[in-house]
Amino acid sequence: MSSLSRDDVANLARLARIEMTDKELENLTTEFGVILNAVARVQEVATTDVAATSHPLALTNIFRTDVVIPSLTPEEALSGAPASEDQRFRVPQILGEEA
Amino acid sequence: MSALTYEDVISKYEPVLGLEVHVELNTNSKMFCGCSTIFGAEPNTQTCPVCLALPGALPVVNEKAIESTILIGLALNCSIAPFSRFARKNYFYPDMPKNFQISQYDEPICVNGYVDVEIDTDEGTQSFRIEIERVHMEEDTGKSLHVGGSTGRIHGADYSLLDYNRAGIPLVEIVTKIVPGTGKYAPEVAKAYVAELRDILRALGVSDVKMEQGSLRCDANVSLRLIGSDVLGTRSETKNVNSLRSVERAVRGEMIRHAERLNKGEKVKKLFKKLVTFKKTPA
Amino acid sequence: MIKNSAAEMAQSLASGSTTSVALTQAHLDRIAEVDEKVHAFLHVDTQGALKQAADVDAARARGEKLSPLAGVPLALKDVLVQKDVPTTCGSKILEGWRPPYDSTVVSKLKSAGVVILGKTNMDEFAMGSSTENSAYGPTHNPWDLTRIPGGSGGGSSAALAAFEAPLAIGTDTGGSIRQPAAVTGTVGVKPTYGGVSRYGLVAFSSSLDQAGPCARTVLDTALLHEVIAGHDPKDSTSINAPVPQVVAAAKSGDVKGMKIGVVKELNGDGYQAGVRQRFEESLELLAQAGAEIVEVSAPNFEYALAAYYLIAPSECSSNLARFDAMRYGLRVGDTDGASAESVMNMTREVGFGREVKRRILLGTYALSSGYYDAYYGSAQKVRTLITQDFNNAFAKCDVMVSPTCPTTAFKIGEKANDPLAMYLNDIATIPVNMAGIGGMSLPCGVAPEDGLPVGFQIMSPVMQDQRMYSVGAALEAALLSKWGAPLLSQAPSLGGAA
Numbered sequence: 001m002s003s004l005s006r007d008d009v010a011n012l013a014r015l016a017r018i019e020m021t022d023k024e025l026e027n028l029t030t031e032f033g034v035i036l037n038a039v040a041r042v043q044e045v046a047t048t049d050v051a052a053t054s055h056p057l058a059l060t061n062i063f064r065t066d067v068v069i070p071s072l073t074p075e076e077a078l079s080g081a082p083a084s085e086d087q088r089f090r091v092p093q094i095l096g097e098e099a
Numbered sequence: 100m101s102a103l104t105y106e107d108v109i110s111k112y113e114p115v116l117g118l119e120v121h122v123e124l125n126t127n128s129k130m131f132c133g134c135s136t137i138f139g140a141e142p143n144t145q146t147c148p149v150c151l152a153l154p155g156a157l158p159v160v161n162e163k164a165i166e167s168t169i170l171i172g173l174a175l176n177c178s179i180a181p182f183s184r185f186a187r188k189n190y191f192y193p194d195m196p197k198n199f200q201i202s203q204y205d206e207p208i209c210v211n212g213y214v215d216v217e218i219d220t221d222e223g224t225q226s227f228r229i230e231i232e233r234v235h236m237e238e239d240t241g242k243s244l245h246v247g248g249s250t251g252r253i254h255g256a257d258y259s260l261l262d263y264n265r266a267g268i269p270l271v272e273i274v275t276k277i278v279p280g281t282g283k284y285a286p287e288v289a290k291a292y293v294a295e296l297r298d299i300l301r302a303l304g305v306s307d308v309k310m311e312q313g314s315l316r317c318d319a320n321v322s323l324r325l326i327g328s329d330v331l332g333t334r335s336e337t338k339n340v341n342s343l344r345s346v347e348r349a350v351r352g353e354m355i356r357h358a359e360r361l362n363k364g365e366k367v368k369k370l371f372k373k374l375v376t377f378k379k380t381p382a
Numbered sequence: 383m384i385k386n387s388a389a390e391m392a393q394s395l396a397s398g399s400t401t402s403v404a405l406t407q408a409h410l411d412r413i414a415e416v417d418e419k420v421h422a423f424l425h426v427d428t429q430g431a432l433k434q435a436a437d438v439d440a441a442r443a444r445g446e447k448l449s450p451l452a453g454v455p456l457a458l459k460d461v462l463v464q465k466d467v468p469t470t471c472g473s474k475i476l477e478g479w480r481p482p483y484d485s486t487v488v489s490k491l492k493s494a495g496v497v498i499l500g501k502t503n504m505d506e507f508a509m510g511s512s513t514e515n516s517a518y519g520p521t522h523n524p525w526d527l528t529r530i531p532g533g534s535g536g537g538s539s540a541a542l543a544a545f546e547a548p549l550a551i552g553t554d555t556g557g558s559i560r561q562p563a564a565v566t567g568t569v570g571v572k573p574t575y576g577g578v579s580r581y582g583l584v585a586f587s588s589s590l591d592q593a594g595p596c597a598r599t600v601l602d603t604a605l606l607h608e609v610i611a612g613h614d615p616k617d618s619t620s621i622n623a624p625v626p627q628v629v630a631a632a633k634s635g636d637v638k639g640m641k642i643g644v645v646k647e648l649n650g651d652g653y654q655a656g657v658r659q660r661f662e663e664s665l666e667l668l669a670q671a672g673a674e675i676v677e678v679s680a681p682n683f684e685y686a687l688a689a690y691y692l693i694a695p696s697e698c699s700s701n702l703a704r705f706d707a708m709r710y711g712l713r714v715g716d717t718d719g720a721s722a723e724s725v726m727n728m729t730r731e732v733g734f735g736r737e738v739k740r741r742i743l744l745g746t747y748a749l750s751s752g753y754y755d756a757y758y759g760s761a762q763k764v765r766t767l768i769t770q771d772f773n774n775a776f777a778k779c780d781v782m783v784s785p786t787c788p789t790t791a792f793k794i795g796e797k798a799n800d801p802l803a804m805y806l807n808d809i810a811t812i813p814v815n816m817a818g819i820g821g822m823s824l825p826c827g828v829a830p831e832d833g834l835p836v837g838f839q840i841m842s843p844v845m846q847d848q849r850m851y852s853v854g855a856a857l858e859a860a861l862l863s864k865w866g867a868p869l870l871s872q873a874p875s876l877g878g879a880a
Binding site: 046050055092 | 619689691716720722724734744756760769816
């Protein structure tokens with residue numbers, strides 16, 4: 001059973017876009033060790049001949065017809081915006097590349 | 100200024116291509132909600148809890164989008180999967196409201212097709228077969244306007260303004276298998292492929308295929324290898340190429356750039372280049 | 383009149399002996415009187431509620447045909463969006479956010495004329511078993527204010543137990559309706575997955591979440607169940623089939639000939655003595671009412687907790703990614719030169735609490751490439767095995783039963799620093815969510831050693847929710863005979879005239 005290093009946890013925090021404090025990272029590293037140990041037992045019974053269930057109801061082909069329904073007004077859409085300008089959501093400078 | 104000519108490049112290296120084309124479907128409503136897809140509307144007038152990713156919102160699949168994708172697959176000689184599934188592609192970016200994109204991963208709708216294109220060569224008209232790896236469904240992102248800075252591009256901008264009208268519009272992604280053997284005609288083949296796709300999609304009536312409006316976008320992947328070698332080089336990707344001429348130019352340009360580096364014994368870095376230009380007014 | 387059941391209140395309204403405005407005001411008064419101690423509510427919508435009540439009274443005066451629960455007040459767990467009313471999910475990251483739309487559950491409540499008094503407290507984003515993870519302070523169990531009311535829906539259950547509302551809506555992902563019901567001496571039901579629309583239910587774990595009815599009696603719960611259940615085209619996971627006849631079942635309470643399966647792996651080994659005792663006594667009562675008690679086995683249930691704590695965090699890590707300070711909610715760190723990325727990182731650090739961050743990271747790990755198959759993938763297989771266990775067991779019985787949770791209400795703060803100990807509260811409730819079947823908890827007595835409520839859990843197969851209500855009603859009637867009065871009459875008075 002693998003345990004996580006503090007760097008591993010720091011990396012997860014980066015992936016999850018959470019700016020954690022050192023104390024938090026330390027605590028989580030300890031907690032993860034305990035939790036992962038406890039949950040790893042799923043591997044005991046998860047053999048290759050068992051299919052995975054992603055969803056309790058195996059519903060398929062649930063669609064909607066291609067008709068337009070009224071949208072929110074721009075005021076409603078922007079009502080929660082921390083900042084807006086010209087009827088658009090204003091966000092701080094984006095450093096990363098667009099995908 | 101490049102010291103190498105194209106002729107220099109192709110005398111020593113051969114290109115390997117990969118092309119990803121994104122097509123915005125012309126459905127009336129978005130992929131997962133009933134908002135209108137009409138191009139050019141005032142910002143944020145075609146949004147709802149679903150495409151804004153408000154807490155509690157849920158996607159419901161647009162039936163017509165599925166039909167259109169199957170049509171595309173059939174026109175590209177693909178096999179249509181009897182069972183297909185949507186998956187979440189998790190990453191953070193402000194133009195993608197849920198911070199995951201509903202896309203398809205290992206169970207795409209269409210697989211293993213091909214398109215034949217013809218180009219003029221020194222030996223007359225030649226046909227190339229481009230094999231299609233997969234055709235799958237996903238959703239488009241919102242549009243960002245980068246404000247401040249001198250170029251209007253993302254680097255050096257002070258802040259950005261987001262319009263989510265485009266977020267959630269159905270997008271079909273067509274991915275080729277790697278395309279070797281084009282030799283010096285790689286740029287022409289790439290252009291011919293995109294042109295052929297555009298014609299097919301237009302004939303099917305599933306998209307406006309207006310590259311200048313973004314309803315047909317191409318990502319061109321290029322790598323070089325020494326002639327006769329089968330060791331593939333590092334590939335670079337040029338994203339969102341929005342005209343046929345630019346496809347040709349991008350491939351040719353990348354081939355020269357790779358060759359320059361390889362000749363110097365340098366590595367080719369995976370460069371993600373953008374050829375989209377931003378204007379203060381929305382496109 | 384606040385001590386009445388919802389059905390009794392509906393009767394009073396229909397007969398004209400009271401009005402909805404009077405009834406609503408009485409509950410608002412009660413909230414003002416006791417909620418400082420209980421802290422069940424995060425937001426009381428005084429004006430909105432009185433307006434809804436007035437509208438119902440006017441409609442009744444006009445002779446319009448009204449739904450059975452029209453004019454009866456209700457408390458709504460703060461994880462369901464209600465248009466223009468603050469919805470926080472118990473989190474700082476949504477402090478002050480007013481949704482521009484209604485959840486389907488709320489739309490149905492409004493159409494039925496049910497009066498929504500306000501939003502109730504909960505563990506942040508529904509993660510927890512004690513309501514101690516709320517960013518706005520815990521809720522206190524009306525039976526003993528130093529103790530937890532259960533979680534994540536402790537606010538809703540506490541509101542019922544404190545007579546602040548006769549009806550409540552909760553949500554249940556691993557037991558968040560049933561466990562609070564058990565420790566507060568109230569009734570709570572998690573319908574079959576897909577039975578109630580999730581449109582507008584802020585997602586924690588999409589394949590496990592379900593909204594459900596809560597009340598003080600089985601019949602009240604059934605009446606509310608029929609208001610909120612049903613197919614919703616806006617939720618592609620909702621079941622397109624008629625709502626099970628739960629009210630009829632609750633009214634009949636007939637269990638003659640029903641086979642009641644006691645789950646060997648959940649029969650109370652290691653549970654608190656008083657919990658086991660009341661459970662056994664309840665089985666006796668059901669047998670006397672004509673049911674046949676049989677033993678069934680579910681050998682894979684022992685893996686359910688582990689699988690849950692992989693699936694739920696994985697799904698939540700993705701579902702909570704949208705809280706990024708860009709379009710709504712909290713934004714911090716937006717100073718000169720700050721990037722969108724740093725604003726996102728700081729906001730999520732400050733806006734999310736400890737348990738939420740713990741689960742997001744756990745989920746991020748479980749979904750990362752290289753680990754996906756070993757963790758999330760394996761957990762999904764356990765899910766299949768648990769579903770098979772239920773199918774096999776249901777071949778031998780009509781419903782399955784167990785104590786709802788291992789202990790009575792523990793003290794606030796007692797388990798807050800031990801995540802694993804906290805997770806064990808859900809050991810009997812989690813299998814139900816994993817298989818997507820129905821689950822109910824109703825009060826079956828107080829534990830002799832501490833005088834605190836004990837819950838009895840009933841589980842029914844997919845879309846056979848009415849069976850839970852038949853058994854629940856039968857047990858409730860038998861217990862009422864035994865006690866002479868509803869269990870809640872034994873709860874301490876919270877002060878002031880009741």
